[in-house]
């Protein structure tokens with residue numbers, strides 16, 4: 001991993017770029033969660049998180065909207081573009097950011113699977129599906145509105 005990738009693994013934000021954050025250290029306790037709340041919150045089959053202490057997450061632009069997804073946890077997200085950003089147990093001193101919102105998500109690999117009881121039955125088979133390249137959709141000349149994977 002190069003220095004640029006290490007640096008990018010510490011920053012992230014929402015799709016529309018109106019909220020950005022910086023982590024003061026690399027996320028620990030990285031995990032995926034298959035629970036139904038994570039499925040609903042993401043619209044996908046699971047979510048992936050990496051955690052830091054509350055005081056190690058700095059919002060460098062804007063701030064997320066907060067939804068109390070249960071009596072013990074809340075989730076931060078973008079009300080404008082819908083990007084899920086954080087998960088926090090209410091009485092804890094840690095906060096997790098979504099790995100996909102990091103500028104270098106490949107640098108933070110999950111170490112544990114939560115919510116295994118709700119894991120969708122087809123999930124393990126998707127790595128065997130035919131791969132299709134959609135990189136062209138993210139080229140500037142096709143008009144992506146997604147914020148770039150670096151500070152601006």
Ligand SMILES: [Zn+2]
Pocket residue numbers: 033034035036037038039114115
């Ligand atoms: Zn979950």
